[in-house]
Amino acid sequence: xxxxxxxxxxxxxxxxxxxxxxxxxxxxxxxxxxxxxxxxxxxxxxxxxxxxxxxxxxxxxxxxxxxxxxxxxxxxxxxxxxxxxxxxxxxxxxxxxxxxxxxxxxxxxxxxxxxxxxxxxxxxxxxxxxxxxxxxxxxxxxxxxxxxxxxxxxxxxxxxxxxxxxxxxxxxxxxxxxxxxxxxxxxxxxxxxxxxxxxxxxxxxxxxxxxxxxxxxxxxxxxxxxxxxxxxxxxxxxxxxxxxxxxxxxxxxxxxxxxxxxxxxxxxxxxxxxxxxxxxxxxxxxxxxxxxxxxxxxxxxxxxxxxxxxxxxxxxxxxxxxxxxxxxx
Ligand SMILES: Nc1ncnc2c1ncn2[C@@H]1O[C@H](COP(=O)(O)OP(=O)(O)OP(=O)(O)O)[C@@H](O)[C@H]1O
Ligand SMILES: [Mg+2]
Ligand SMILES: [Zn+2]
Numbered sequence: 456x457x458x459x460x461x462x463x464x465x466x467x468x469x470x471x472x473x474x475x476x477x478x479x480x481x482x483x484x485x486x487x488x489x490x491x492x493x494x495x496x497x498x499x500x501x502x503x504x505x506x507x508x509x510x511x512x513x514x515x516x517x518x519x520x521x522x523x524x525x526x527x528x529x530x531x532x533x534x535x536x537x538x539x540x541x542x543x544x545x546x547x548x549x550x551x552x553x554x555x556x557x558x559x560x561x562x563x564x565x566x567x568x569x570x571x572x573x574x575x576x577x578x579x580x581x582x583x584x585x586x587x588x589x590x591x592x593x594x595x596x597x598x599x600x601x602x603x604x605x606x607x608x609x610x611x612x613x614x615x616x617x618x619x620x621x622x623x624x625x626x627x628x629x630x631x632x633x634x635x636x637x638x639x640x641x642x643x644x645x646x647x648x649x650x651x652x653x654x655x656x657x658x659x660x661x662x663x664x665x666x667x668x669x670x671x672x673x674x675x676x677x678x679x680x681x682x683x684x685x686x687x688x689x690x691x692x693x694x695x696x697x698x699x700x701x702x703x704x705x706x707x708x709x710x711x712x713x714x715x716x717x718x719x720x721x722x723x724x725x726x727x728x729x730x731x732x733x734x735x736x737x738x739x740x741x742x743x744x745x746x747x748x749x750x751x752x753x754x755x756x757x758x759x760x761x762x763x764x765x766x767x768x769x770x771x772x773x774x775x776x777x778x779x780x781x782x783x784x
Contacts, residue, residue, distance in 0.1 A: 592654035614773040643771030
């Protein structure tokens with residue numbers, strides 16, 4: 456987990472605790488008002504607690520058994536009063552958002568609790584904003600009407616049918632997403648909905664509480680470059696934490712592969728990233744205008760055969776939707 460995001464997740468947890476405490480106080484005030492006898496009982500329970508301390512110090516005048524039975528009697532009376540007034544017997548209990556870790560965020564073995572991991576992932580998802588900014592991309596707003604019914608040239612698939620199939624594959628992928636769900640590669644000409652569909656998947660997978668990171672190849676590789684070559688310690692540390700996130704997230708969306716400046720460094724950074732994610736069973740979705748041959752030519756046999764073996768290739772076809780939308784206006 457990355458420090459800055461973890462700090463945000465913990466403060467989200469602390470905020471939950473504050474809200475729970477203030478709700479506990481509100482309930483207590485409400486009950487003391489409507490059932491004053493409970494205030495008296497609470498006073499007596501506190502007195503018993505002091506007796507228990509006295510007992511432990513050897514200065515008490517009651518036995519442990521006496522104190523325990525007195526306490527049980529008071530608890531029963533308290534619960535009965537609550538019920539008699541139409542409240543749940545546990546109405547005044549401590550409120551915990553997560554009974555597993557008691558809202559501490561950590562388990563007894565020091566590992567982070569699932570609730571903290573969810574908050575952490577939610578913080579990470581907030582950083583997806585460049586991809587999800589206008590919030591319109593969802594499986595409900597994806598329109599297949601933009602894709603022509605007829606094949607664009609003889610002996611090629613009909614775009615509408617092909618894109619309906621791709622749409623279903625993507626929706627199923629998002630719905631059933633688990634770490635290790637496998638990888639997708641979107642290839643096709645500009646304006647055919649590749650970024651759109653990857654945003655749909657990102658939104659849905661992130662909503663399930665998985666960590667999702669989105670980056671274009673250009674900015675992703677510049678993070679790798681800064682991590683390695685930056686002279687500013689601060690910039691380098693930021694880049695290093697971004698790189699860790701890109702390597703470790705449950706789902707990485709790598710957009711516009713092929714638009715980055717090619718160099719020996721970017722080639723090897725990409726290979727290491729994508730190969731590492733395959734090896735560790737982490738899923739990636741790549742979008743690119745390059746076709747199979749162009750990928751092989753640009754990235755070499757090692758990377759392209761990794762991709763061909765491990766990614767499901769989905770070929771987007773149709774007529775530039777960006778241009779169609781411009782025409783609508
Ligand atoms: N099926 C669709 N229904 C509605 N709008 C769409 C659909 N597909 C794409 N669009 C819209 O068309 C525009 C271009 O789509 P998008 O950015 O996803 O294309 P792309 O395939 O990623 O193109 P590029 O290769 O240039 O990155 C966007 O404004 C997007 O919202
Ligand atoms: Mg795009
Ligand atoms: Zn928890």
